[in-house]
Amino acid sequence: VHADDDDRVYQLVEPLHPADIADLIELVPAEERVGLGKAIAELMTGEVISELNEHVRDALFEQLSPDAVAQIAEQLETDDAVALIEDLDDADQRAVLAELDPEDRAAIEDALSFPEESAGRLMQRDLVAVPEHITVGNLIDYLRDNSDLTTEFWEVFVVDPAHRPVGACQLSWILRTPRHIPISDVMKRDQTLIPATMDQEEVALRFQKYALISAAVVDSAGRLIGQITADDIVHIIQEEASEDALLMSGAGEGDINQPIRESYTERVRWLIANLGTALIASLIIAAFGAAIEKLVALAVLMPVVASIGGNAGTQTMAVSVRALAMNQLTQSNTLRVLWREMRVAMLNGVTVAALIGGATAFIFEPMLGLVIATAVVINIITAGFAGVAVPVIFDRLDQDPAVASSVFVTMITDSMGFFAFLGLAVASGLVG
Amino acid sequence: VHADDDDRVYQLVEPLHPADIADLIELVPAEERVGLGKAIAELMTGEVISELNEHVRDALFEQLSPDAVAQIAEQLETDDAVALIEDLDDADQRAVLAELDPEDRAAIEDALSFPEESAGRLMQRDLVAVPEHITVGNLIDYLRDNSDLTTEFWEVFVVDPAHRPVGACQLSWILRTPRHIPISDVMKRDQTLIPATMDQEEVALRFQKYALISAAVVDSAGRLIGQITADDIVHIIQEEASEDALLMSGAGEGDINQPIRESYTERVRWLIANLGTALIASLIIAAFGAAIEKLVALAVLMPVVASIGGNAGTQTMAVSVRALAMNQLTQSNTLRVLWREMRVAMLNGVTVAALIGGATAFIFEPMLGLVIATAVVINIITAGFAGVAVPVIFDRLDQDPAVASSVFVTMITDSMGFFAFLGLAVASGLVG
Numbered sequence: 001v002h003a004d005d006d007d008r009v010y011q012l013v014e015p016l017h018p019a020d021i022a023d024l025i026e027l028v029p030a031e032e033r034v035g036l037g038k039a040i041a042e043l044m045t046g047e048v049i050s051e052l053n054e055h056v057r058d059a060l061f062e063q064l065s066p067d068a069v070a071q072i073a074e075q076l077e078t079d080d081a082v083a084l085i086e087d088l089d090d091a092d093q094r095a096v097l098a099e100l101d102p103e104d105r106a107a108i109e110d111a112l113s114f115p116e117e118s119a120g121r122l123m124q125r126d127l128v129a130v131p132e133h134i135t136v137g138n139l140i141d142y143l144r145d146n147s148d149l150t151t152e153f154w155e156v157f158v159v160d161p162a163h164r165p166v167g168a169c170q171l172s173w174i175l176r177t178p179r180h181i182p183i184s185d186v187m188k189r190d191q192t193l194i195p196a197t198m199d200q201e202e203v204a205l206r207f208q209k210y211a212l213i214s215a216a217v218v219d220s221a222g223r224l225i226g227q228i229t230a231d232d233i234v235h236i237i238q239e240e241a242s243e244d245a246l247l248m249s250g251a252g253e254g255d256i257n258q259p260i261r262e263s264y265t266e267r268v269r270w271l272i273a274n275l276g277t278a279l280i281a282s283l284i285i286a287a288f289g290a291a292i293e294k295l296v297a298l299a300v301l302m303p304v305v306a307s308i309g310g311n312a313g314t315q316t317m318a319v320s321v322r323a324l325a326m327n328q329l330t331q332s333n334t335l336r337v338l339w340r341e342m343r344v345a346m347l348n349g350v351t352v353a354a355l356i357g358g359a360t361a362f363i364f365e366p367m368l369g370l371v372i373a374t375a376v377v378i379n380i381i382t383a384g385f386a387g388v389a390v391p392v393i394f395d396r397l398d399q400d401p402a403v404a405s406s407v408f409v410t411m412i413t414d415s416m417g418f419f420a421f422l423g424l425a426v427a428s429g430l431v432g
Numbered sequence: 433v434h435a436d437d438d439d440r441v442y443q444l445v446e447p448l449h450p451a452d453i454a455d456l457i458e459l460v461p462a463e464e465r466v467g468l469g470k471a472i473a474e475l476m477t478g479e480v481i482s483e484l485n486e487h488v489r490d491a492l493f494e495q496l497s498p499d500a501v502a503q504i505a506e507q508l509e510t511d512d513a514v515a516l517i518e519d520l521d522d523a524d525q526r527a528v529l530a531e532l533d534p535e536d537r538a539a540i541e542d543a544l545s546f547p548e549e550s551a552g553r554l555m556q557r558d559l560v561a562v563p564e565h566i567t568v569g570n571l572i573d574y575l576r577d578n579s580d581l582t583t584e585f586w587e588v589f590v591v592d593p594a595h596r597p598v599g600a601c602q603l604s605w606i607l608r609t610p611r612h613i614p615i616s617d618v619m620k621r622d623q624t625l626i627p628a629t630m631d632q633e634e635v636a637l638r639f640q641k642y643a644l645i646s647a648a649v650v651d652s653a654g655r656l657i658g659q660i661t662a663d664d665i666v667h668i669i670q671e672e673a674s675e676d677a678l679l680m681s682g683a684g685e686g687d688i689n690q691p692i693r694e695s696y697t698e699r700v701r702w703l704i705a706n707l708g709t710a711l712i713a714s715l716i717i718a719a720f721g722a723a724i725e726k727l728v729a730l731a732v733l734m735p736v737v738a739s740i741g742g743n744a745g746t747q748t749m750a751v752s753v754r755a756l757a758m759n760q761l762t763q764s765n766t767l768r769v770l771w772r773e774m775r776v777a778m779l780n781g782v783t784v785a786a787l788i789g790g791a792t793a794f795i796f797e798p799m800l801g802l803v804i805a806t807a808v809v810i811n812i813i814t815a816g817f818a819g820v821a822v823p824v825i826f827d828r829l830d831q832d833p834a835v836a837s838s839v840f841v842t843m844i845t846d847s848m849g850f851f852a853f854l855g856l857a858v859a860s861g862l863v864g
Binding site for chain 2: 017019020023026027029053140143144147149150151152153154170171172173174175176177178190204207208209210211212213229230231232233234235237238241242244245246248249250251254255256257260263264267268270271272274275277278279281282285286289292293296298299300301302303304306307308311312314315316317318319320321322323325326327328329330332333336337340343344347348351352355356359380410414418
């Protein structure tokens with residue numbers, strides 16, 4: 001991007017949707033982003049900025065004054081403004097809040113008072129709530145006469161005098177109904193209410209399960225304080241679901257825009273943990289050092305047993321972590337799922353053992369084939385057990401099963417793999 | 433569930449939401465599902481059945497006649513009926529289709545003519561489309577007078593005489609506007625149109641990117657043929673995102689309700705593939721058999737080098753697969769991301785190498801410490817490269833990067849781990 005191309009760049013970018021402009025900024029190398037930002041300064045609306053990747057936005061905000069950030073936040077709806085401000089560090093947050101209009105500041109501070117990743121942070125405060133006694137005609141007139149009402153709503157919430165939700169009404173039902181019908185005859189009484197303190201992952205599961213487009217958020221006294229719409233939930237589900245894959249592999253947040261130092265500290269922790277588990281496996285091998293010296297084929301084949309077990313354990317673990325995340329694996333069916341996975345493991349174990357056992361018997365000697373086949377069966381069954389048990393135990397202890405299960409499952413399958421194979425080789429009299 | 437408890441069971445289940453009834457059926461052991469189904473036969477509506485896990489539903493359908501399945505399908509909207517019928521095998525599909533009303537059959541056959549997992553299968557045919565010249569008042573009267581119109585719509589689509597979409601109008605905008613205003617003044621002209629053949633994963637990305645609640649589906653001539661709503665997309669996103677974690681671990685579909693035989697065949701393939709890669713590693717070890725016989729510490733430590741590399745490769749691969757799925761990793765920034773991951777790998781490699789190298793030098797001898805440290809650095813950098821390159825290559829070849837990347841990355845890191853460590857041990861003169 002050259003300085004004299006600014007007009008041309010502007011013309012190219014101008015027709016794009018804010019989300020596309022944000023993507024474009026992310027795709028450009030970091031050092032060219034400032035130049036691009038200057039060329040399209042007028043197009044850098046709050047919407048574009050709220051669509052930007054968190055790390056790209058952080059880098060941008062470091063070059064802006066709190067006043068400029070506050071101006072961007074004021075263009076946005078409460079939930080988007082909160083998402084933007086909650087990522088700042090405490091000092092920057094205070095500086096930006098101080099620059100906001102008192103009304104916006106109050107709304108954002110209120111949202112920030114709810115726990116991170118809770119419904120209270122996600123919700124929009126702007127919504128349409130009406131009393132139970134009005135008619136469809138009254139409602140339509142009210143909507144037409146109040147030009148300061150939001151247009152971002154898909155349901156009208158019906159509340160009692162204490163502002164507690166008593167029903168919800170899809171806009172299509174209102175449009176299909178004659179003016180004289182009372183709203184209480186049109187609304188649906190059983191609606192899904194979201195407590196403001198509910199975790200966003202749980203909110204997303206509710207939206208998914210009950211196929212919601214919007215839902216009312218209530219405070220601890222049951223009063224209506226906001227609404228959450230499906231377009232926000234789509235982001236949450238994407239984040240939460242892909243988070244598990246990254247966490248299981250020990251990749252932390254795993255964002256390609258994350259600063260290198262952060263990626264390093266997130267990942268090196270798990271590599272060091274893995275080093276610890278690998279050393280336990282080494283201790284087991286060292287205990288059988290004399291056997292290996294006598295029969296070097298043991299050293300050649302032992303990684304096969306450990307590797308197959310590790311793979312089988314990862315498979316079962318991925319299934320269990322997902323079932324836990326979807327609330328499909330509960331106390332009532334843990335034993336059933338465990339038994340199911342053990343049977344799959346036995347089938348897998350016998351198949352793989354036959355292959356490797358046969359090949360080993362042919363290349364080396366029959367007894368070594370029998371030893372490796374038995375060790376593979378033992379290790380795959382152990383993997384099936386650990387792949388369910390480890391995530392379930394973490395879940396019962398209120399820990400995220402995706403985070404640390406990998407390290408433990410690998411430790412178990414590596415150790416068991418080496419121990420079963422080398423132990424059986426000695427016990428069978430193959431070596432000295 | 434005892435026969436004489438049927439009334440009690442019915443009373444307990446009756447107040448539940450269809451999605452909750454479906455969950456309950458899934459949680460009950462398979463052999464008790466028939467008894468439960470009988471007790472709550474009247475509550476087993478099409479909605480409950482369409483919420484059931486695919487495998488639980490298949491088992492249920494095996495006990496039902498095509499006529500009974502057709503009756504269930506007729507209670508549902510087109511998209512849900514299609515989801516239900518597309519899972520049946522060909523013979524059952526034909527039998528059920530033959531029992532349907534001609535009109536429903538035509539709609540479902542039409543949907544089935546689109547590729548699996550395409551927008552054409554996901555969409556609802558029922559929608560509200562109006563010509564451009566009418567006013568808000570005309571539209572409201574039309575909606576009130578036509579009682580056979582759907583109520584499941586969140587936007588009204590405005591079409592030209594050839595039935596091509598020219599705009600879309602949120603219901604809230606219609607409710608906020610006086611009757612005499614033309615609809616063309618209220619509608620938004622630039623809307624996101626979904627071609628019927630678009631893959632559902634791409635559809636979901638559009639919904640996420642542009643924060644859509646509903647979108648028009650068009651045929652190859654650009655005519656409006658259906659709509660997709662955000663509540664369906666929420667399911668797709670959950671499936672697609674958690675699918676990647678399962679695919680990367682080689683767990684296939686990874687559903688705890690899947691029949692054991694299916695889980696076995698899906699998983700054993702990857703275990704056998706893993707066996708192949710482990711044997712390549714074994715060949716490398718075998719080539720250094722003489723060195724291991726002389727210095728058994730090599731056998732003790734070599735799994736550490738391979739394991740750390742495998743872990744680092746999995747981390748980078750998880751990050752790359754996610755970035756590819758989110759369209760964040762494209763041709764224009766592949767080299768930048770590769771370079772970024774190499775730098776993270778160097779930092780990780782140096783840290784881990786210092787730890788293991790120091791410990792080895794202390795326990796065994798300094799030269800072996802230097803050898804293992806160098807091998808770890810080489811293997812982690814190789815892992816960083818392969819973790820980006822392998823998924824990107826699969827993606828360029830139009831293969832799903834989540835499916836087979838694991839096997840290749842593990843093969844590369846295992847082989848390189850053993851080769852670098854044992855090769856350096858020999859080259860450094862540590863052994864013979």
